[in-house]
Amino acid sequence: MAVDVRELVAEILEEEVGSVDLDSDLEVLGWDSLSDLTLISIADERFGVTIDPKALADAETPADIAALLAPAA
Amino acid sequence: MPARIAGIAGYLPSGTLTNADLAARFPEWSVDKIAGKTGIDSRHVAAPDQTTSDLAIAAGLTLLARDGIDPASVDHLIVCTQTADYVMPATSLLVHHALGLRSSAGATDITHGCSGYVYGLGLAAALIDSGQASTVLLITADTYTRLINDADKSVRTLFGDGAAATLVVAAESPGIHSFVYGSDGSGAESLVVPGGGLGPAGRFPAADPASRGLDSNGYDLYMDGTAVFNFAIRVVPETAQAVLAKAGWPGEQVDSWVLHQANAFMLNHLRRKLGVPADRFVVELGDTGNTVSSSIPLAIEAAREKGVAAPGTRSVLIGFGVGLSWAGMAVDW
Numbered sequence: 001m002a003v004d005v006r007e008l009v010a011e012i013l014e015e016e017v018g019s020v021d022l023d024s025d026l027e028v029l030g031w032d033s034l035s036d037l038t039l040i041s042i043a044d045e046r047f048g049v050t051i052d053p054k055a056l057a058d059a060e061t062p063a064d065i066a067a068l069l070a071p072a073a
Numbered sequence: 074m075p076a077r078i079a080g081i082a083g084y085l086p087s088g089t090l091t092n093a094d095l096a097a098r099f100p101e102w103s104v105d106k107i108a109g110k111t112g113i114d115s116r117h118v119a120a121p122d123q124t125t126s127d128l129a130i131a132a133g134l135t136l137l138a139r140d141g142i143d144p145a146s147v148d149h150l151i152v153c154t155q156t157a158d159y160v161m162p163a164t165s166l167l168v169h170h171a172l173g174l175r176s177s178a179g180a181t182d183i184t185h186g187c188s189g190y191v192y193g194l195g196l197a198a199a200l201i202d203s204g205q206a207s208t209v210l211l212i213t214a215d216t217y218t219r220l221i222n223d224a225d226k227s228v229r230t231l232f233g234d235g236a237a238a239t240l241v242v243a244a245e246s247p248g249i250h251s252f253v254y255g256s257d258g259s260g261a262e263s264l265v266v267p268g269g270g271l272g273p274a275g276r277f278p279a280a281d282p283a284s285r286g287l288d289s290n291g292y293d294l295y296m297d298g299t300a301v302f303n304f305a306i307r308v309v310p311e312t313a314q315a316v317l318a319k320a321g322w323p324g325e326q327v328d329s330w331v332l333h334q335a336n337a338f339m340l341n342h343l344r345r346k347l348g349v350p351a352d353r354f355v356v357e358l359g360d361t362g363n364t365v366s367s368s369i370p371l372a373i374e375a376a377r378e379k380g381v382a383a384p385g386t387r388s389v390l391i392g393f394g395v396g397l398s399w400a401g402m403a404v405d406w
């Protein structure tokens with residue numbers, strides 16, 4: 001299953017997908033601790049993937065998020 | 074003898090901290106967004122001159138008066154709190170005295186957090202089953218807001234103060250049973266109060282108030298929300314299955330599921346993961362926030378008008394949180 005991480009990040013932030021690039025700065029996009037929890041929930045429910053909290057804390061871009069979801073790809 | 078729950082009464086201090094209060098304190102905060110996720114609109118906050126024992130005593134007196142219980146009938150008092158009035162003596166001794174329990178009744182503190190209600194009921198049931206007591210009063214009480222740094226909005230949004238008293242009595246057939254427990258101290262750093270104890274400062278670097286940009290209030294409760302969420306996703310379904318297996322119940326025969334009321338976002342995720350219909354899953358924290366070990370009994374009381382805890386029904390209770398610690402059990406009401 002291929003995960004379109006740009007679409008996923010836009011969904012979590014409730015933004016248009018056009019505003020998200022793979023190398024966008026998550027913080028600038030408005031990513032916060034609630035976004036972390038939403039990602040963990042979606043990763044578990046939709047993809048059966050457990051997100052490593054420490055790796056998530058280090059994630060800076062949608063590309064980094066994609067790497068965390070790699071087991072679902 | 075087996076044991077059953079004979080009554081529950083809650084106590085919430087009159088002071089409140091609303092989302093509007095928090096929005097005024099943190100102008101950058103999105104009230105609607107946070108409330109939408111957490112399901113929390115307001116929390117109760119103990120008055121400056123109120124301590125945990127005050128809340129515990131108020132809950133206990135309410136239960137004794139409402140249900141006409143003779144204090145002399147109580148054989149053992151268990152107080153579950155992580156916010157003891159003093160390092161010593163145990164809070165249960167202060168509560169025991171104020172409630173007028175007899176001197177031959179035992180008084181025991183347990184210091185669990187969000188798993189504490191189930192642990193407390195398990196100990197109460199064991200005291201009764203072993204013949205050491207016929208009537209046990211379990212009181213959960215916490216003033217967590219005292220542990221939270223005023224500038225830490227991530228946890229101020231979640232926690233509220235409160236207490237609940239539960240009477241556990243000997244019964245002909247098991248009313249509380251099928252207890253399962255879990256412990257994982259490797260996750261202690263996920264939810265910790267780094268100050269105020271005798272342990273060395275710096276044992277939990279992520280919780281250090283300076284590194285979090287906080288002027289310390291001496292306690293500075295820290296929670297790694299993502300780690301706790303992952304923990305809950307892992308242990309709650311396992312615990313649910315273990316309780317059902319031990320009780321011999323198919324999941325669809327459970328009338329109500331009452332989990333620790335952490336926040337609505339986490340609860341709704343866990344409900345979907347457990348495959349439980351919304352009308353059998355209690356979410357009652359809008360006016361209280363997360364009240365730690367009191368969240369389950371307060372939620373049961375809040376949901377009684379919806380049929381939760383009605384005679385003849387079945388519930389599964391699951392607590393999980395700081396420790397990391399978790400526990401589950403079955404109830405035949």
